[in-house]
Amino acid sequence: MARIDIPAGSAPCEIAPVAANGTLRRIVEFDRVSKTYLPGTRKEFTAIRDVTFHVEDKPDVGEFIGMLGPSGCGKSTVLRLIAGLAPHFPATSGTVLVDGVPAEGPGPDRGFVFQDYANFPNRTVLDNVAFGLECAHVPQKERLERAWEWLGKVGLNAKNDAYKFPYQLSGGMNQRVAIARTLILGPRIILMDEPFGALDPGTRQNMQDLLVALWKELEATVFFVTHDVGEAVFLADRLYIFSPSPGSIVQQMAITPPDRKSVEMQAVPAFQQSVREVRHLLDQAGRVSPTAPTPA
Amino acid sequence: MADLDSKTPGAARRRGWLGNWWQRVGTLRDVPTQLEGMLLSLACIVGVLVIWWIITVGDGDHRLVDAYTLPSPAATFASFPLLWERGLSLGALTSLSRVFGGFLMAAAIGVPLGLISGSYLRVGAFFKPVSIFGRNVPIAALIPLTLIWFGTADVQKVMFIFLAAVAFIHFDSSSAARAVPDRFLETAYTLGARRNWTKGLRLCVIIALAYSMVASLGWSLLQEHVRLAADVKSAGFWLRALLGFALGIGLWFPLLSHQVLRKVVVPMAMPDVVNSLRLLFGLAFGYIMLAEVINPKHGLGALIITSQRQGPREHIYLCLLIIALLAWGIDRFILMIQRQAFPYLKYGQD
Ligand SMILES: Nc1ncnc2c1ncn2[C@@H]1O[C@H](COP(=O)(O)OP(=O)(O)OP(=O)(O)O)[C@@H](O)[C@H]1O
Ligand SMILES: [Mg+2]
Numbered sequence: 001m002a003r004i005d006i007p008a009g010s011a012p013c014e015i016a017p018v019a020a021n022g023t024l025r026r027i028v029e030f031d032r033v034s035k036t037y038l039p040g041t042r043k044e045f046t047a048i049r050d051v052t053f054h055v056e057d058k059p060d061v062g063e064f065i066g067m068l069g070p071s072g073c074g075k076s077t078v079l080r081l082i083a084g085l086a087p088h089f090p091a092t093s094g095t096v097l098v099d100g101v102p103a104e105g106p107g108p109d110r111g112f113v114f115q116d117y118a119n120f121p122n123r124t125v126l127d128n129v130a131f132g133l134e135c136a137h138v139p140q141k142e143r144l145e146r147a148w149e150w151l152g153k154v155g156l157n158a159k160n161d162a163y164k165f166p167y168q169l170s171g172g173m174n175q176r177v178a179i180a181r182t183l184i185l186g187p188r189i190i191l192m193d194e195p196f197g198a199l200d201p202g203t204r205q206n207m208q209d210l211l212v213a214l215w216k217e218l219e220a221t222v223f224f225v226t227h228d229v230g231e232a233v234f235l236a237d238r239l240y241i242f243s244p245s246p247g248s249i250v251q252q253m254a255i256t257p258p259d260r261k262s263v264e265m266q267a268v269p270a271f272q273q274s275v276r277e278v279r280h281l282l283d284q285a286g287r288v289s290p291t292a293p294t295p296a
Numbered sequence: 297m298a299d300l301d302s303k304t305p306g307a308a309r310r311r312g313w314l315g316n317w318w319q320r321v322g323t324l325r326d327v328p329t330q331l332e333g334m335l336l337s338l339a340c341i342v343g344v345l346v347i348w349w350i351i352t353v354g355d356g357d358h359r360l361v362d363a364y365t366l367p368s369p370a371a372t373f374a375s376f377p378l379l380w381e382r383g384l385s386l387g388a389l390t391s392l393s394r395v396f397g398g399f400l401m402a403a404a405i406g407v408p409l410g411l412i413s414g415s416y417l418r419v420g421a422f423f424k425p426v427s428i429f430g431r432n433v434p435i436a437a438l439i440p441l442t443l444i445w446f447g448t449a450d451v452q453k454v455m456f457i458f459l460a461a462v463a464f465i466h467f468d469s470s471s472a473a474r475a476v477p478d479r480f481l482e483t484a485y486t487l488g489a490r491r492n493w494t495k496g497l498r499l500c501v502i503i504a505l506a507y508s509m510v511a512s513l514g515w516s517l518l519q520e521h522v523r524l525a526a527d528v529k530s531a532g533f534w535l536r537a538l539l540g541f542a543l544g545i546g547l548w549f550p551l552l553s554h555q556v557l558r559k560v561v562v563p564m565a566m567p568d569v570v571n572s573l574r575l576l577f578g579l580a581f582g583y584i585m586l587a588e589v590i591n592p593k594h595g596l597g598a599l600i601i602t603s604q605r606q607g608p609r610e611h612i613y614l615c616l617l618i619i620a621l622l623a624w625g626i627d628r629f630i631l632m633i634q635r636q637a638f639p640y641l642k643y644g645q646d
Binding site: 083105120 | 477479480482483484485486487488489490555559560563564566638639640641
């Protein structure tokens with residue numbers, strides 16, 4: 001069972017415990033998962049130890065899980081274990097279940113958005129977005145139409161940008177392409193590893209708003225890793241806080257999902273209070289300074 | 297005083313355009329205009345010609361360098377019509393087709409095998425000794441060997457180029473495939489790229505047919521004293537066809553049967569592969585001279601060696617110039633294709 005801690009004091013942003021409802025299907029479940037590199041050698045290194053949590057697949061709505069923790073604590077490791085990406089996958093011990101069965105190698109049911117977008121440089125924006133459909137043998141006309149549609153959904157001007165190459169786009173636009181390319185496949189699970197980490201604060205807030213809007217219609221479970229406490233509190237329904245390496249989840253909390261734009265949210269006192277509180281928890285869990293400035 | 301001058305605002309005007317230009321010559325990475333660049337290159341050519349003219353002007357004992365060692369520029373260029381009559385164009389064409397033949401064969405094997413080696417790393421580990429040996433064997437030593445193996449016909453020259461180039465092409469292609477960042481492979485996997493046997497097989501049967509044709513027909517055409525009509529009836533012809541087909545399948549099926557390779561790794565490695573082919577082709581063009589000089593039979597190398605033995609010696613210089621020009625022209629041509637084929641890259645290298 002997941003450990004649920006309610007932070008002390010009243011919850012200004014309605015931080016409430018998650019109802020443990022055993023009847024729901026579990027979309028992702030970690031049971032005492034550890035990952036040790038080069039076991040039995042002098043270079044042996046344990047990245048995560050006994051990570052245990054589960055996420056339920058609520059009908060019609062997925063959960064948005066924010067993951068916070070000091071650098072090197074194993075957040076990326078957890079995401080890549082779910083995605084099935086080597087060398088983090090497979091785990092050294094414990095079980096990783098995705099939709100009730102042990103996680104396998106990577107597949108289109110688990111989308112991954114990286115910090116550096118990784119758009120294929122030799123493909124136009126449109127062909128990048130259509131890549132997954134192309135792999136699934138969707139006929140050309142249909143897949144290009146759908147890709148075109150998705151360019152609009154992620155806030156790109158299809159007429160202007162569809163035939164550009166990634167090098168002709170800004171960082172924010174590139175990340176929009178990467179998001180469209182992942183979401184067009186309708187994955188049940190979306191893994192995002194510091195997706196907005198390389199963007200300037202303004203662009204970052206726009207992307208946060210975009211993500212909230214898209215996620216509402218997607219009904220997917222999102223795992224979102226970030227170093228920005230404000231971003232995590234704004235986006236997430238639930239926060240996982242990691243201890244320093246070897247990482248494990250020391251705290252889980254529920255958070256009110258966003259009901260307004262990122263810029264407006266920053267000004268709400270209750271929101272600011274939540275951010276302060278989470279930062280304090282992080283500080284207790286690891287070494288993140290409570291006064292550390294956050295861009296968003 | 298001059299130092300003080302250069303710090304005052306009006307200094308630039310007072311120095312005059314030559315002074316300004318001279319200052320720009322001394323500025324690091326100051327890019328010249330296209331015209332400027334061309335004029336400078338022209339100046340170099342004129343300079344070489346002038347020096348050449350000065351050391352060969354006059355006659356008999358008055359020359360700095362005697363006519364036997366170095367003919368004058370005028371005499372050299374005047375001998376061009378004679379060189380043309382000696383079959384310059386045919387010679388150039390012969391040399392070129394030999395390089396093309398050997399190089400295409402080397403690329404047809406080296407590129408796919410390299411891409412496989414850079415993607416399936418165990419295959420790469422297996423071929424590593426051959427690759428190291430092939431890249432370190434002294435090229436010139438291959439000439440006597442190829443003479444023993446393939447006789448003195450065209451096929452020897454072609455196989456010499458093939459052997460000289462294939463290991464380098466393999467190595468560069470392998471590096472190009474390996475240099476595609478993991479991130480793109482991971483992205484492709486999470487977007488659903490996977491193995492696709494049927495599509496891979498369909499594509500590579502077509503390619504394998506081409507390999508089969510070259511191995512059967514192409515090989516016959518290269519041989520001296522072999523008549524195609526008779527050869528088609530021989531068992532060797534059909535055995536070569538079969539082997540070529542198997543080779544085509546073996547080289548391309550591993551690449552085309554996986555979407556990650558077909559859609560991501562191969563296209564992303566291609567710019568590096570083509571660039572390496574362009575540079576290696578320049579080298580191969582140099583090597584063909586080696587083969588043609590040692591065993592002269594047609595070709596530019598043969599022209600050079602007979603010019604050295606029987607004269608006119610002017611033709612040696614002309615041939616060298618023509619070879620350099622030809623190689624440069626081909627290089628530009630491939631570079632142009634590269635720019636067309638990979639519009640998402642900015643090519644600057646010469
Ligand atoms: N292939 C590997 N071999 C050995 N150690 C590794 C490997 N990959 C990751 N690690 C280690 O595992 C630990 C966890 O890495 P991970 O990338 O998951 O951290 P993270 O929480 O995502 O950090 P960051 O916030 O900086 O991205 C790190 O200390 C890292 O050095
Ligand atoms: Mg990370």
